[in-house]
Amino acid sequence: MRWFSTVGWRHGVAVVALLFSLFPIVFVVSAALNPLGTLSSTTVVPRGASFGNFSRLLTDTPFPHWFLNSVFIAGVSAAASVFLSALAAYAFSRLRFRGRRPGLLALLLIQMFPQFLAIVAIFLMFSTITELWPPIGFNRSWGLILLYLGGALGVNTWLMKGFFDTVPRELDESATMDGASHAQTFFRILLPLVAPILAVSGMLAFIGTINEFLIANVFLTDTGAKTLPVGMYGLVAGERNSNFGMFCAGTLLTAVPTVLVFQVLQRAIVTGLTAGAVKG
């Protein structure tokens, strides 16, 4: 009885939470393995198993294209946006200049206006860009990446600035005394120390981009240029019941890059999330 009041109930809570967390995922796994591959035939416990859905997905649909597009777009824009916001966070955290406060506030405000609210304006703008510079226009990864970078400053600058503030200023002051330029201080001293928050921001940006549906849906209309959300949405938009197995197989494959990133960065992510949170 005493065991239950100290430890046992904890296992109870954890098991209930696990059931809640896992049953949709088990359902997806079961549907992905289900040889029939339809929604109506899928149950939580798989009846029979085959990789038919996976092979159909990889050979009959442009899924591999979508996958590569998504990983490329999300990877490049996550890396670039982390870099851009780290630069800005450095300025906001370490340098004092006129307009610093208003700048921070403006950043927060603009960021609060979700980019896709302006989707009509973005569409019209990129119609012109596509005419003038096709390589960064509609149906090109680079155009979408540039567009996503518009939100780079807002996304994580605040989180990073909070973390930068916790790194003792004496470190970079002493580097400056030793004759390091501000660029050397930033790249050699500060960046290595804030690696956890870079990891967190990078992963958040990666997850956010890989799930972005609305803008990509307007932007990418060529089958081969689509990203995973756009392509897979099309997969179940019309033939919802019969493509369900393939869709779930695709879901599992889509999770792979995220899980990998997450596993590699797990320790840094937990520290980063907390420290960033504490220092807001």
Place this chain on the structure above:
Amino acid sequence: MTAVLERETAPAVAPRGPRRGGARGRLLTVLLLGPVAAIALWAAFPLLEQGHWIALGVLAAATAGLFYLYLSPRHVPAKYLVPGTLFLLVFQLFPVLYTASTAFTNFSDGHRGDKRDAVVAIQTASVTRVPGSAEYVLTVATTGDPATGPLSFLVTDPATGRVSAGTAGGLRTLPPGEATVNAAGRVTAAAGYTVLTGGQAAARGREITGLVVPTAGGAIRSQGLTRAYEGRAGRAYDEGCDCIREAATGRTWTADDSRGAFIAADGDRLAQGWRVGVGLANFTRLITDPAVSGPFARTLIWNLIFALASTGGTFVLGLGCALALHSSRMRGRGLYRTLLVLPYAMPSFAMLLVWRDMFNTDFGLINNLFGLDVDWFGGAASARIAVILVQLWLGYPYMFLVATGALQAIPAELSEASKLDGATPWQSLRRVTLPLLLVALTPLLISSFAFNFNNFNAIYLTTDGAPFAADNPANGATDLLITYTYRLAFGGSGAQYGFAAAVSVFIFVIVAVISVVSFRRTRRQEEVYS
């Protein structure tokens, strides 16, 4: 750390002021500015070709500014802020301002272009075939991808054998030799065009029927996939009365420049209008038009509830799990933790679609598993419960992670001390742990609220706003402002960009108020910590 140690052990050097990175830094700067110059040059050519002088000027000024900034030793903060700010200005601020200005216009289907476009559209739409009009041999071609590229009509005049290419922009005669014509008069190949095969053309039949090529006296339309005719416009613009006159009946529609439409004496108004500023009309409509303001107010309230319930629910659930696992005496914590955060690693767009199917009435997992027969997305209450449940599932692992981290940051001595003072675990949680946690997590809760307030995917990919009342198909029970806006702008019943932009501005004001309040809080915190 190494920097500190080196400094302490290194022989004393005369302290120097901050200097530039020396020769290597210089070289690096120049190496980085090279690509900037190359990109600017690449971007300049199309502008030069098409004569966009203002844009060219902006580009030149921006490039020169960048060179000045990074080659001069001054303006250090700007060096770090400019790269991100450039993207922010071009791809975020500009569209936002453009949207805000759209909110004061009547921009919508039928009010897209200027007055001249409207006149052309009205004239071409009224084209009818008159007996004895010219008939052409038609070939459908495109300048892009056969399935999606812009369509062109290649028409051969059987009398003269001349080939012309027509689009919605007009007709131009192709120079002889650019097009190959077979014996039947059909174009088989043309420079710069891809001729569609029969199947490809058939697949785009509706677009082909809809394509009207304006000509001097009327317009060319297709008749089937192989023939086209030139018809006469039944309605024409008359400059004298600034009106549209119908030739057959003599009826007129006079231009009203404040409403951007042609309106007849009896109030009948032509569908094709043009874009004009309408002042605050969109905003007053939002507040005063009962057909709009009622559903809008309901949507706003539900939107607030949704954001609060999603944020609060995930927080409570995440914190509960974190507290349960926060005990050194418990085994398997690592395994639990890894499994608990799995939903966070799954792609949310796909899982939203999976949840949509799990709530399916007939063969959905939820009904099957619990032996229910609920039409989840059919009733307002059940649909709302369903979408919040989905948000809980998607969001609580993140809160769990964050709360776990924050708990570990709170010194164990604090709760031990309160235990010694005779506090029950519940009291120590309420009075000691929770206040400390909230200080740490409030900023995250606020940003989570802001995110959920505009959580487009959560609604669009699950219920898509359903269920809808019979008398209002534009605004469903689970619609958030953002999905409502999207439907206004891109929905099936005609795009209302101006009105949608007004709603966007409204959303922005709400979220801005929330964030300014949160900014005040973080300012106070920053003063504490730095």
